[in-house]
Amino acid sequence: MQPSPHAWSAPRATGPLDAVVALPGSKSLTARALVLAATAQDATLLSGVPRSRDTALLLEALRRLGASIEELEAAAAQPQDQGQRQEVGQQLRITPAPLPPAGGLSIDCGLAGTVMRFIPALAALARRPVVFDGDEAARRRPMRPLLEALTSLGARVRYLAETGFLPVEVWADGPGAEDGAGAGAAPAESGGSAPPQQVRVDASASSQFLSALLLLGPLLPRGLEVSATGRVVSLPHVEMTVAALRERGVVVEAPAPGGPPRWRVHPGRPRGGQVAIEPDLSNAGPFLAAALVAGGRVRVPHWPVSTTQAGDAWRELLARLGGQVVLEPAQDGSQTLAVTGTGRIEGIDADLSDLGELAPTLAALAAVAGHQGRASRLRGIGHLRGHETDRLAALSTEIRRLGGRVEELDDGLAIHPAPLHGALLRSYADHRMATFAAVVGLAVDGIELDDVACTSKTLPGFTGLWSGMLSSCGGER
Numbered sequence: 001m002q003p004s005p006h007a008w009s010a011p012r013a014t015g016p017l018d019a020v021v022a023l024p025g026s027k028s029l030t031a032r033a034l035v036l037a038a039t040a041q042d043a044t045l046l047s048g049v050p051r052s053r054d055t056a057l058l059l060e061a062l063r064r065l066g067a068s069i070e071e072l073e074a075a076a077a078q079p080q081d082q083g084q085r086q087e088v089g090q091q092l093r094i095t096p097a098p099l100p101p102a103g104g105l106s107i108d109c110g111l112a113g114t115v116m117r118f119i120p121a122l123a124a125l126a127r128r129p130v131v132f133d134g135d136e137a138a139r140r141r142p143m144r145p146l147l148e149a150l151t152s153l154g155a156r157v158r159y160l161a162e163t164g165f166l167p168v169e170v171w172a173d174g175p176g177a178e179d180g181a182g183a184g185a186a187p188a189e190s191g192g193s194a195p196p197q198q199v200r201v202d203a204s205a206s207s208q209f210l211s212a213l214l215l216l217g218p219l220l221p222r223g224l225e226v227s228a229t230g231r232v233v234s235l236p237h238v239e240m241t242v243a244a245l246r247e248r249g250v251v252v253e254a255p256a257p258g259g260p261p262r263w264r265v266h267p268g269r270p271r272g273g274q275v276a277i278e279p280d281l282s283n284a285g286p287f288l289a290a291a292l293v294a295g296g297r298v299r300v301p302h303w304p305v306s307t308t309q310a311g312d313a314w315r316e317l318l319a320r321l322g323g324q325v326v327l328e329p330a331q332d333g334s335q336t337l338a339v340t341g342t343g344r345i346e347g348i349d350a351d352l353s354d355l356g357e358l359a360p361t362l363a364a365l366a367a368v369a370g371h372q373g374r375a376s377r378l379r380g381i382g383h384l385r386g387h388e389t390d391r392l393a394a395l396s397t398e399i400r401r402l403g404g405r406v407e408e409l410d411d412g413l414a415i416h417p418a419p420l421h422g423a424l425l426r427s428y429a430d431h432r433m434a435t436f437a438a439v440v441g442l443a444v445d446g447i448e449l450d451d452v453a454c455t456s457k458t459l460p461g462f463t464g465l466w467s468g469m470l471s472s473c474g475g476e477r
């Protein structure tokens with residue numbers, strides 16, 4: 001195969017790895033911390049903020065809504081527990097926006113689910129319309145359940161093209177919307193015993209609809225009770241939202257195990273203060289997976305002791321795929337996750353309904369397992385059709401392009417044993433499709449990728465981190 005002039009050649013591992021990879025901060029924790037900071041009572045100092053596209057878009061959106069966001073020199077912004085953490089990323093001081101926001105502006109969501117779901121919930125308080133649009137692919141991502149929920153709370157929503165999708169205008173209803181997400185709604189003061197407003201949302205296509213409403217909840221005068229209809233996907237991300245609200249002093253009642261899926265958020269602006277963002281554990285996936293594919297060991301420092309990140313599940317998943325997984329105490333009191341592999345990958349049958357964003361990396365491992373003669377099945381991820389791209393279609397297409405055998409199921413993928421060969425793969429502007437190609441490329445000669453730059457969506461500096469990791473096995477090929 002002739003190399004393509006603009007493509008990225010995925011490096012092949014030349015031997016066992018022995019690498020330490022320090023990852024940028026979690027985009028999901030950052031998104032919650034930023035929205036809470038922008039709607040807080042006082043200023044927030046945020047460290048470890050990734051310099052990624054999703055985060056840059058969110059920062060710009062919050063600035064437009066009136067928050068003041070200042071990047072600090074690293075020395076001026078050391079978090080109190082700095083001795084125990086080595087954050088990579090920006091240090092920001094966020095001074096909250098006045099509420100309700102003035103509106104009359106437009107927001108670019110790029111391809112960021114967090115921006116296109118979390119910010120319209122704030123715009124439901126705005127005095128004038130806020131226009132939301134994004135990349136072409138963003139116009140295919142589901143929005144309707146959230147926008148219907150906001151409408152039922154008293155917000156106004158006007159679709160500017162196709163009903164249910166971006167571009168859309170959102171703002172508070174006119175005078176008379178005294179008690180909801182309307183122009184008359186005063187920002188909440190803490191306390192309040194009046195019954196909360198109630199809203200129902202179908203979160204089977206994205207947990208972000210639910211998270212967006214939970215983040216709006218404390219700003220409504222009586223708070224908000226949110227009931228989920230249907231299955232809730234990506235539940236750890238909802239738990240992350242609840243934990244982030246509670247850490248900022250907001251009272252949230254979460255469903256009891258087995259009880260109705262209903263959350264009650266009490267009114268009261270979140271507290272400011274200091275927040276340190278954990279490394280992005282979902283983005284740790286491709287690097288830890290590399291240890292299984294290439295053999296050897298990859299270590300990720302500052303693995304949190306306890307976390308709501310879905311990526312913590314790598315510890316169990318990589319062990320099931322044949323890795324040896326150990327949490328090592330570090331001298332500074334933090335812990336490092338060490339994953340050791342042999343190059344042999346076991347097949348896996350996994351329900352990923354809680355862990356959808358890990359699926360593309362798991363699919364890469366399953367494809368390599370298939371190359372070695374073992375079958376896998378990834379289930380519970382029909383909602384990935386509404387991610388950055390239709391990930392079930394994209395993964396099936398790209399695995400077939402590699403010579404693999406895959407069935408696209410209603411709710412997932414079945415990957416059958418078949419040898420793989422080199423190919424020019426497509427990223428579909430999806431950062432996780434790009435890292436899918438990188439992981440497969442460690443094991444298969446001649447893997448190229450049309451657009452590796454899309455990794456900047458959540459993982460700035462991906463190619464440098466990847467080749468840095470590979471230099472530990474004596475270079476790349």
Ligand SMILES: O=C(O)C1=C[C@@H](OP(=O)(O)O)[C@@H](O)[C@H](O)C1
Binds near residue numbers: 028029113205207208
């Ligand atoms: O709230 C969040 O930060 C996210 C929630 C999940 O979305 P879905 O529930 O749409 O899968 C996850 O896949 C996404 O990467 C980030």
Ligand SMILES: C=C(OP(=O)(O)O)C(=O)O
Binds near residue numbers: 112113114432458
């Ligand atoms: C689904 C993802 O992102 P988003 O926040 O844009 O939904 C993802 O990062 O895998």
